[in-house]
Amino acid sequence: MPNFKIFSGSSHQDLSQKIANCLGLEPGKVVTKKFSSQETCVEIGESVRGEDVYIVQSGCGEINDNLMELLIMINACKIASASRVTTVIPCFPYVQQDKKDKSQAPISAKLVANMLSIAGVDHIITMDLHASQIQGFFDIPVDNLYAEPAVLKWIKESISQWRNCTIVSPDADGAKRVTSIADKLNVDFALIHKERKKANEVDQMVLVGDVKGRVTVLVDDMADTCGTICHAADKLLSAGATRVYAILTHGIFSSPAITHINSACLEAVVVTNTIPQEDKMKHCSKIQVIDISMILAEDIRRTHNGESVSYLFSHVPL
Secondary structure: OOOEEEEEOOOOHHHHHHHHHHOOOOOOOEEEEEOOOOOEEEEEOOOOOOOEEEEEOOOOOOHHHHHHHHHHHHHHHHHOOOOEEEEEEOOOOOOOOOOOOOOOOOOHHHHHHHHHHHHOOOEEEEEOOOOHHHHHHOOOOEEEEOOHHHHHHHHHHHOOOHHHEEEEEOOHHHHHHHHHHHHHHOOEEEEEEEEEEEOOEEEEEEEEOOOOOOEEEEEEEEEOOOHHHHHHHHHHHHOOOOEEEEEEEEEOOOOOHHHHHHHOOOOEEEEEOOOOOHHHHHHOOOEEEEOOHHHHHHHHHHHHHOOOOHHHHOOOOO
16 A cells, blocks of 8 residues: 655645644645746645645635645646545535525536546545535545534533533524534524525524523534624523523634624634634634544545544544
């Protein structure tokens, strides 16, 4: 079996280093630069001939630049005779544009899938896709890992009254995710039905379920401006909840999000490190981070050794 190497894109080098540390490796040498014309240039600094290559690049920050950088890195490894190229994309870019919701709307997530396939990727590892059906956009294997085991662990370790809590979905789309967590904790669940007049702006919210006198935990896959989460927290407190926590897999936290969180009645906003959060944490003490590097590292190890990864769907590797 060939050896394997890990290369890091520029989007989330801290996560790449943690994954490499878990595997007892050092990230491979990569030089990324931009020409004066703003074209991206990537140079792989070591031989990958016959190697099993893993490229870590999250869909965050300068998304378009980082996506182009990833495509170039994949192609560079393929034409340098790598045995297999796997991309580790903890937060998949354009994942919310997964369907045609207007007559002239694009399905951008499918376009990204096509671009990755044409670049030459052989396997994709990602986490909590906005819609799991996106795996069907690919004709190659896709490991869609879940943050759920890490979320369950955090709830049990950090919320003293978790046995008397209610897990809440801030929208109807997340009902399946919330009921799964509630069943594993053997607690109640509720959901909030929201109506939007336009994107990123919630018009009305209706709570379905009883949260009076309960600690509540809002669970969602991603949050951008955090308007929905903060409105949902207000709704829960007005319905009699004693405390409100929010747990998100992907904390995008674009421009007004930190202001919203700081002024909201949330005890804590817990996110995984699929997206870098160091700068956001400096401006918001409520943000806490769950490290998922060991989950990704274990998937890489099992993939390389040809082992099953189904264990990771329900357990956090030690």
